[in-house]
Amino acid sequence: MSLTIQNPLVSVDWLYQNLENKNLIILDCTIPKVTATSEITEEKLQIQNAVFFDLKNVFSDNKAPFPNTVLSPKEFEEKAQDLGIHKNSIVICYDDLGMYSSPRVWWMFQLMGFKNVAVLNGGLPEWKAKNYPTEIPKYTIPKKGNFKVNYQPNKLKFTEDVLQSIENETILIADARSKGRFYGTEPEPRNDLKSGHIPNSVSIPYTAVLQNGKMKTEDELHDIFKVLKNKKQIIFTCGSGITASVLALAATVVNIKNVSVYDGSWTEWGSTPNLPITL
Missing domain, CATH: 3.40.250.10 (Rhodanese-like domain)
Structure with a gap:
């Protein structure tokens, strides 16, 4: 069976x-x-x-x-x-x-x-x-x-998609990196990568949804993801697409839909010339 x-x-x-x-x-x-x-x-x-x-x-x-x-x-x-x-x-x-x-x-x-x-x-x-x-x-x-x-191509986002989403209030970009990396107060682990974050994105470190290596409870996840409410689309990003997927999983656990991952994430954004960056 x-x-x-x-x-x-x-x-x-x-x-x-x-x-x-x-x-x-x-x-x-x-x-x-x-x-x-x-x-x-x-x-x-x-x-x-x-x-x-x-x-x-x-x-x-x-x-x-x-x-x-x-x-x-x-x-x-x-x-x-x-x-x-x-x-x-x-x-x-x-x-x-x-x-x-x-x-x-x-x-x-x-x-x-x-x-x-x-x-x-x-x-x-x-x-x-x-x-x-x-x-x-x-x-x-x-x-x-x-x-x-x-x-399912809607689950994957590219740099141009993210760039067009920055000013769209119905779309939220959530960054899974540490707050130090998000705000540029600690260095990136990859050399020659700029510090900071994508404009209008929010910081939700992937560690926030975990406790002792396990997923937090659904009530805790709902509380963490309050910022995602009333958004038509969520784009998760991180350093290179790994920990963004932890947030995508956590969001799915609490039945948040229209979730996607920016595949290039900060490694691509932070090394591509002429893209806007916020500290």
């Missing part, structure tokens, strides 16, 4: 109870934090039977000028099939940091029109805290899947 995902978040208990489902695909979506300063030395472990989703090297357009640029629908479809993902798969995304890069992968599947996908609330740390089964990563080649894309 195939499961249908009803919520963009699932608990580790739910995942453990459904580990044996033949349609389940668990994706390890881990990437290092862009602000990380130290190497991880402990042995890499993964959730039992997880498949590594290589966000940086396989599922981003490495020919693009900016990091983490999404693939074309055709390329995404082919690479998802290579991971053994089918049209009837149940896809669960997690990462080693709790919830950092896994929402980006969830959002990419949303962009590609695939609905039966969720993020593991709390990720690997929460899974390990319950002593659920882990293993050293296995590098096997899955049998090719029949995954199909149904592309």
Whole structure:
């Protein structure tokens, strides 16, 4: 019997109870934090039977000028099939940091029109805290899947879209970077990138929607997202599209619709000449 995902978040208990489902695909979506300063030395472990989703090297357009640029629908479809993902798969995304890069992968599947996908609330740390089964990563080649894309271009925004949205009061641009980066009081982690933020955008650091690596309660999220009320469209931005997706996930949890992500985010905006910047 195939499961249908009803919520963009699932608990580790739910995942453990459904580990044996033949349609389940668990994706390890881990990437290092862009602000990380130290190497991880402990042995890499993964959730039992997880498949590594290589966000940086396989599922981003490495020919693009900016990091983490999404693939074309055709390329995404082919690479998802290579991971053994089918049209009837149940896809669960997690990462080693709790919830950092896994929402980006969830959002990419949303962009590609695939609905039966969720993020593991709390990720690997929460899974390990319950002593659920882990293993050293296995590098096997899955049998090719029949995954199909149904592309949803309204979920993706580009620089020209954002520029045209600045003066539109029905659209809100929300920035997931830290307040220090937003206001230019702390440096950008990428060299030669200007400080500041997109004019008329608001600061909602992605850490505001999380507590101990898990998503805050729906009541807390409603309170955080009060500023989004009565807006026809929300554009989430960050440094390079990763943590903007955390906000997109949180907004979806509380049924906020018309949500999109600015793919180039501040890396593109802050390095493109003649774009307006506010401190």
